[in-house]
Amino acid sequence: MEQVEAWILDALRLAGRGVKLSELIRGLEESCPLSSEDREPQTGHEHESRFAYRCRWAVTRLRNKGVIRRPSSPSGIIALIDAEDPDVFTPVKVDAMPDVQQPQVWIFQANPKYYRIFDALQGLNRIQFLTNRYRDRIQVGDVVLIWVSGKHAGIYAQARVAEGVAERTPDADDAAFWVDPESAVTARPGVVLTVERRFLANPVLKAAISATAGLPNLMILRQPTGTNFRVEADEWTCLRALLPTEQTLEPTPEVITWATKLAGGGKHYKETCSALLERFVADTFADGEEHPRDEIASWFAANYPRFKPITVQCHVEKYTTNFRSRVHYNATPEHDLLFRVNDDWARLRLYRPGEDPAPIHHKSDTLKGAKAKVSAKAKQTSPLDRNRRLLAHLATFGELTSDDLEDLGLEEAHLSDWLDSMLTRRPEAHVATPLFLHLIDGDADPRAFTTRLAARFMGEHLRRHASEPIPEIEEHVWTRFGRWHLTQPHGGDQKTHAYLSVPIREPRDVAASEQLDLFTQLPPKVIGDLIREPDFLSQQQSWSADAASKSSEGPLSTQLRRNWKRPLLLSTVELLLADDGQVLVGEMERTDVMERSYVVSGLPLCGAGEWEFGVRLDRETAAERLVQHPVAAALLQFEVHRLFAGLSGDVAALIHVGGGVAQLELDGAVRGPLWRHVRSMLEQVGYWPVGASTQDSLWATAVQSMLKNLELLDVFERDGDLMRLTDDYQSKIKAHPGHLQNRGEKPYRVRLSQFLAALPGGQA
Secondary structure, three states, X not given: OHHHHHHHXXXXXXXXXXXXXXXXXXXXXXXXXXXXXXXXXXXXXXXXXXXXXXXXXHHHHHHHOOOEEOOOOOOOEEEEOOOOOOOOOOOOOOOOOOOOOOOOEEEEEEOOOOEOHHHHHHHXXXXXXXXXXXXXXXXXOOEEEEEEOOOOOEEEXXXXXXXXXXXXXXXXXXXXXXXXXXXXXXXXXXXXXXXXXXXXXXXXXXXXXXXXXXXXXXXXXXXXXXXXXXXOHHHHHHHHHHOOOOOEOOOOHHHHHHHHHHHOOOOOOOOOHHHHHHHHHHHHOOOOOOEOHHHXXXXXXXXXXXXXXXXXXXXXXXXXXXXHHXXXXXXXXXXXXXXXXXXXXXXXXXXXXXXOOOOOOOXXXXXXXXXXXXXXXHHHOOHHHHHHHHHHHHHHHOEEOHHHHHHHOOOHHHXXXXXXXXXXXXXXXXXXXXXXXXXXXOOOXXXXXXXXXXXXXXXXXXXXXXXXXXXXXXXXXXHHHHHOOOOOOOOXXXXXXXXXXXXXXXXXXXXXXXXXXXXHOOXXXXXHHHHOXXXXXXXXXXXXXXXXXXXXXXXXXXXXXXXXXXXXXXOOOOXXXXXXXOEOHHHOOHHHHEOOOOOEOOOOOEOOOOOOOOOOEOHHHHHHHXXXXXXXXXXXXXXXXXXXXXXXXXXXXXXXXXXXXXXXXEOOEEEEEHHHHHHHHHHHHOEXXXXXXXXXXXXXXXXXXXXXXXXXXXXXEEEOOEEEEOHHHHXXXXXXXXXXXXXXXXXXXXXXXXXXXXXXXXXX
């Protein structure tokens, strides 16, 4: 009650005159840190909240103390007793009354999505800041803690109010940091802050503040929506002890990447890029006319230069009905606008419904559940939906990184039921256990999975009666399975051999190989000096031992040498290429291109921490990384084997793509779908398809997509109905005997030769 009295007195002192009690209560309800219980109806007085009832009772107490008087003016008006008024008695001293002359402490919250706060803190000493609340209470000299909202929420700087609240338009320095240009010219109430201390690399994060005694009720933690938050005196005492003594002037790379990505979503103009593109097409394209994509890009560059060229390009691709990769931009029927003639970007015309092929809107059904982005509302899904989402993701990728959790709209706490039985912790990710891979058995349907899981728990009795999925038990199983003790499959099960055991390329081997490569590049004199040192020779021998027969091998021969079963999950992702031939990695889904350390899946185009919005890879680098994927390496080896077949007298296999379907051709006869032979060879090497990768339809799509990617990267080219290595790529292999796809895959090519020789004649 003392706190409520203090709030009422504070409001009356600021008003400086009589205030209607109902209006005062409404103002306090908007500005004070109230709990949900405070806002519930008061028992016996259901017409008002518990807080309103407490306010009325606090006013009665203050009247009895002689602090508040009842003026003869309108009913319901209250005011502080004027000490100069001879008709009233002297008020009692109230300790709870704050000294408004003392500097107050505030938290001002910035959102990197709308304002590039980190850039501003690095470039400015004076910053304008909005004041949406407490405009009459924020004073010059007050202390301000600058809080950044979002994934890395916390206090990043300490400032002081240099100029009070007034209608302000951002000045030239401040305007540059607004993401939306319109915000940079809009006048709004605000103050000017002088930045005193910066903690950009060592902020006081939200988690640390929440865990500190005396701070869990901090207003920004309880009601984080808003810009300005008051800090009470006792809270300031606790907060001040947390502030770093050392200043840091540059955020960590992780924070910079996150903030930059958020800011990239800001609007550049009143009209969106989509709306402008639709308007341009409506004004320029007539039925039957063809226009080059460059014409659209030039119009944007001349009239709306703040849109990046890549942004314009991606929007054109999204609106092109027969461009397969438009699915990455969540294209819907409302985006069915253009048609690309003969896959030529110089020949764009209006889409003709009923005449042109049906627009592409969706990825394959297998991947839709795993890749679907979720909104903030979807993060509050039921356990049933949450577990289904986890199942779909793990059945496709076999592992779960912290970034995957964010993409799925989940938190670490949501994994508690899955740990130990379905997931195990590894240094970089949560990875699927042998039991999970065993229960999937090629079918990621939630009803089938939960039926097998229940049978695993209950034993033979249920297993005999659960040959078909039992939909009725799905919700019960998802709710309870985390409490069950489930043993892992026997170690002899071929599905679990060396499950998720080691990365495809051991870091030690890679480092040793790089050390040897660096040694060969040194000047002769330096090499001569080094080899005279016994310690260096011993170290060099160690490098050679680590690198020998390991990093010099390709991924297929490496796996063949290991002689164990290793999970294989597939990807049907198609690369996005810019007009200059570079791969638009930053425009693709992060999970499509991240290099996965424990499960062979996806496209290993980016390593951990390398992916960010807008990043690109040149074709040669992308090709080098792509052929580390077992499917790409296997496809490439059919052609490499053909190059050497004439010398060795072996049978030469051809990749036939007539009619858009890839087939394997041997001795002039088609021997069945290419994907079937690729799968068979990879299984012989030791890769064991698990999860969604066991489905034939996914294998067919994955092989077809990989062929297209290899063609896009100038590794393959079409020669009539045949797929061949390009001359440039052949030259690389022939000119470098130690090339991974030549000598490095020799053990695998021996196995491939035996496989081809054993194929039966005729149609497979």
